[in-house]
Amino acid sequence: MRRDRFDQRLTIVLLVLLALAGCKREERRFRSSPAADARPGVVRVGELQPGPPTPGLVVANPFIKNAPAIADGQRLYTQMNCAGCHFHGGGGIGPPLMDDQWIYGSDPENIFSTIVEGRPNGMPSYRARLTDDQVWKIVAYVQSLGGLPDQSALPGRPDHLRAKDEGVPHYPTPPRSAPAEHP
Amino acid sequence: MRGLHSALDAAGPQAGRIEDLWWIFFSVCTVVFLLVLTALLAAVLHSRREKERHRLPGPERNLTRAVGGATAVTVILLLGLLIASVTTGRAVGSPAPSNSLTLEVVGHQWWWEIHYEDPLPSRRFTTANEIHIPVGLPIRIKTRSSDVIHSFWVPSLHGKRDLIPGYPTETWLQADRPGVFRGQCAEFCGAQHANMALVVVAEPPAEFAAWRSAQLQTPPPPATALQQRGQAVFLAMPCPACHTIAGTSAGGRIGPDLTHLASRSTLAAGTLPNTTGHLAGWILDPQTQKPGNQMPAIALQADDLQALLAYLESLR
Numbered sequence: 001m002r003r004d005r006f007d008q009r010l011t012i013v014l015l016v017l018l019a020l021a022g023c024k025r026e027e028r029r030f031r032s033s034p035a036a037d038a039r040p041g042v043v044r045v046g047e048l049q050p051g052p053p054t055p056g057l058v059v060a061n062p063f064i065k066n067a068p069a070i071a072d073g074q075r076l077y078t079q080m081n082c083a084g085c086h087f088h089g090g091g092g093i094g095p096p097l098m099d100d101q102w103i104y105g106s107d108p109e110n111i112f113s114t115i116v117e118g119r120p121n122g123m124p125s126y127r128a129r130l131t132d133d134q135v136w137k138i139v140a141y142v143q144s145l146g147g148l149p150d151q152s153a154l155p156g157r158p159d160h161l162r163a164k165d166e167g168v169p170h171y172p173t174p175p176r177s178a179p180a181e182h183p
Numbered sequence: 184m185r186g187l188h189s190a191l192d193a194a195g196p197q198a199g200r201i202e203d204l205w206w207i208f209f210s211v212c213t214v215v216f217l218l219v220l221t222a223l224l225a226a227v228l229h230s231r232r233e234k235e236r237h238r239l240p241g242p243e244r245n246l247t248r249a250v251g252g253a254t255a256v257t258v259i260l261l262l263g264l265l266i267a268s269v270t271t272g273r274a275v276g277s278p279a280p281s282n283s284l285t286l287e288v289v290g291h292q293w294w295w296e297i298h299y300e301d302p303l304p305s306r307r308f309t310t311a312n313e314i315h316i317p318v319g320l321p322i323r324i325k326t327r328s329s330d331v332i333h334s335f336w337v338p339s340l341h342g343k344r345d346l347i348p349g350y351p352t353e354t355w356l357q358a359d360r361p362g363v364f365r366g367q368c369a370e371f372c373g374a375q376h377a378n379m380a381l382v383v384v385a386e387p388p389a390e391f392a393a394w395r396s397a398q399l400q401t402p403p404p405p406a407t408a409l410q411q412r413g414q415a416v417f418l419a420m421p422c423p424a425c426h427t428i429a430g431t432s433a434g435g436r437i438g439p440d441l442t443h444l445a446s447r448s449t450l451a452a453g454t455l456p457n458t459t460g461h462l463a464g465w466i467l468d469p470q471t472q473k474p475g476n477q478m479p480a481i482a483l484q485a486d487d488l489q490a491l492l493a494y495l496e497s498l499r
Contacts, residue, residue, distance in 0.1 A: 028475065080424070133479055
């Protein structure tokens with residue numbers, strides 16, 4: 001009898017612990033902390049360097065495992081028209097963001113400085129157009145495109161569901177006339 | 184019953200009908216409730232006396248006539264209420280008269296974007312969270328949403344109208360007397376749903392025309408040195424990525440249009456009164472005032488902030 005009760009309690013404790021494990025990914029930080037504002041210092045964008053290899057400055061992206069922040073990043077990605085060149089990660093006018101080819105480095109601080117500084121031949125600089133916090137959120141989203149973050153942090157359903165229709169009424173497209181057949 | 188935000192303080196034809204319907208329901212339901220309680224009380228007292236007389240329970244069906252009568256009355260009353268409700272619904276849902284002024288309301292998380300439409304492009308303008316309308320003129324309101332489902336509701340003027348993404352709808356309303364009426368999002372839309380309000384100012388046609396022509400003006404270039412510096416701060420900070428100020432290079436369409444910010448009575452969709460202190464607090468730390476909203480905190484030096492405030496407050 002006593003053993004049964006102990007088992008019951010143990011089960012409850014284990015279930016609560018299991019539930020708590022899910023809390024982290026939904027943690028919302030509304031006010032940015034100084035850590036999130038930490039700008040990377042000098043970021044190396046290439047592999048080559050003289051002398052023995054020196055470890056680079058590693059800046060952890062505070063939002064990498066955070067589902068709401070990744071969803072915010074997705075919203076900003078749309079609002080800042082990143083999709084205009086990179087499309088939804090597949091690339092078009094700009095390079096793709098979901099493969100393993102990174103011209104200027106794939107580390108969070110590399111992506112951060114690419115967004116902030118801009119890059120030659122088309123990537124505009126978002127310096128003074130986005131706050132650091134917002135850039136870090138976009139970084140988190142961009143990294144999620146290639147499956148870099150923990151899959152458990154990916155939002156199953158983005159918080160920001162954008163309406164396809166921006167107020168322009170849909171007109172049914174007229175049926176295309178079949179191409180005239182040449183004899 | 185007076186109130187800034189009250190469906191029982193009707194100021195328009197549709198709100199008047201909704202208010203009448205509310206009073207019909209309220210009075211009928213009150214009378215029925217009192218009758219039912221009286222019957223219950225009578226039954227309790229009656230059955231006690233009955234029990235004392237004969238100790239054994241009698242046959243069940245000795246109230247057939249009373250129960251049948253009460254059922255008939257209930258059916259008739261419910262039918263009457265149904266007819267009143269359907270009639271009101273039909274009257275309130277009529278299409279907008281042809282002489283109406285058209286404006287478009289777009290719901291965003293968590294604020295309202297308002298476009299005043301006109302056949303003449305130079306007479307169109309955009310504002311946010313504050314609607315001015317002339318008294319006595321029907322206002323056709325086209326609604327849409329840019330993100331999730333919202334609901335446009337100004338209780339003193341009309342019932343609710345849901346804003347469903349990808350599904351533009353329209354309704355119309357009219358104010359019969361001047362006044363300030365508060366509106367509110369009436370469909371849960373996220374963390375700051377409660378702080379998604381708007382103000383409708385109904386004013387005599389002459390005053391409305393004056394307000395409208397003021398809104399159409401491009402604000403004059405900043406007059407003082409402080410305001411000039413404030414404009415430079417505005418343009419150098421992330422502000423123009425989301426906000427528009429006519430006459431400058433700022434043309435973002437993600438956040439509210441700030442061209443005539445100082446003419447509005449509230450900040451952040453009715454969350455804060457539009458005063459210098461609240462504006463400063465909002466720019467520096469919007470996430471404390473309205474956690475979760477899309478405005479990022481802007482880090483500013485004190486003198487830059489003062490210049491920016493002077494500039495924004497000059498946008499009448």
